Amino acid sequence: MATEEAAIAYAMWVSDDFYLKVIRAFIALRNDKVSEAKALAQDSKELKGLKPIARNWLEKLDNPKQGQTLTECLKNLDFRLGTKQVSAKALNGVLKSGRIANPFYSRKIDGRGQPVFDISSGGWMTSFNPKGLENGYYRLQANHYNGQEGLKVLTKGYEWLKSNKVELVRLCAKGGL
Numbered sequence: 001m002a003t004e005e006a007a008i009a010y011a012m013w014v015s016d017d018f019y020l021k022v023i024r025a026f027i028a029l030r031n032d033k034v035s036e037a038k039a040l041a042q043d044s045k046e047l048k049g050l051k052p053i054a055r056n057w058l059e060k061l062d063n064p065k066q067g068q069t070l071t072e073c074l075k076n077l078d079f080r081l082g083t084k085q086v087s088a089k090a091l092n093g094v095l096k097s098g099r100i101a102n103p104f105y106s107r108k109i110d111g112r113g114q115p116v117f118d119i120s121s122g123g124w125m126t127s128f129n130p131k132g133l134e135n136g137y138y139r140l141q142a143n144h145y146n147g148q149e150g151l152k153v154l155t156k157g158y159e160w161l162k163s164n165k166v167e168l169v170r171l172c173a174k175g176g177l
Contacts, residue, residue: 061158067152070088081173138152
């Protein structure tokens with residue numbers, strides 16, 4: 001929120017036209033129109049000094065060979081429980097718990113088409129959701145953590161996180177269980 005306020009204050013200081021562009025870009029982002037906001041930012045002459053950071057972030061999100069980490073997406077979307085930032089670990093726990101259908105994880109299925117229960121954890125085993133991978137919500141990242149695969153969020157995945165933010169934060173507050 002502070003970044004948004006600073007951007008608006010800066011825009012008001014630069015010019016009326018620039019102020020209107022910034023406001024329209026924020027409205028586009030709030031309405032889940034990421035590409036429209038990106039186009040508005042690219043058209044702005046006043047953003048020469050600021051543009052590479054935001055543009056680079058969005059380009060990584062758009063690039064199927066790159067993507068953004070879950071942590072970066074949470075920071076950008078301002079996932080908070082009160083004043084505390086929601087951790088990627090907490091969100092990952094919620095996504096893996098199966099409490100909310102999502103494009104990132106699904107229950108692991110055995111050869112008979114039945115979900116696999118993990119006795120040691122007391123929950124269902126999960127794996128990366130193949131439909132989310134196929135449809136461009138994320139890409140796999142090899143050797144992410146302790147030699148295990150991780151994921152990098154792409155534009156569709158970011159938009160899904162944004163549209164489900166309230167429910168995800170609520171589930172993180174409950175621990176995703």
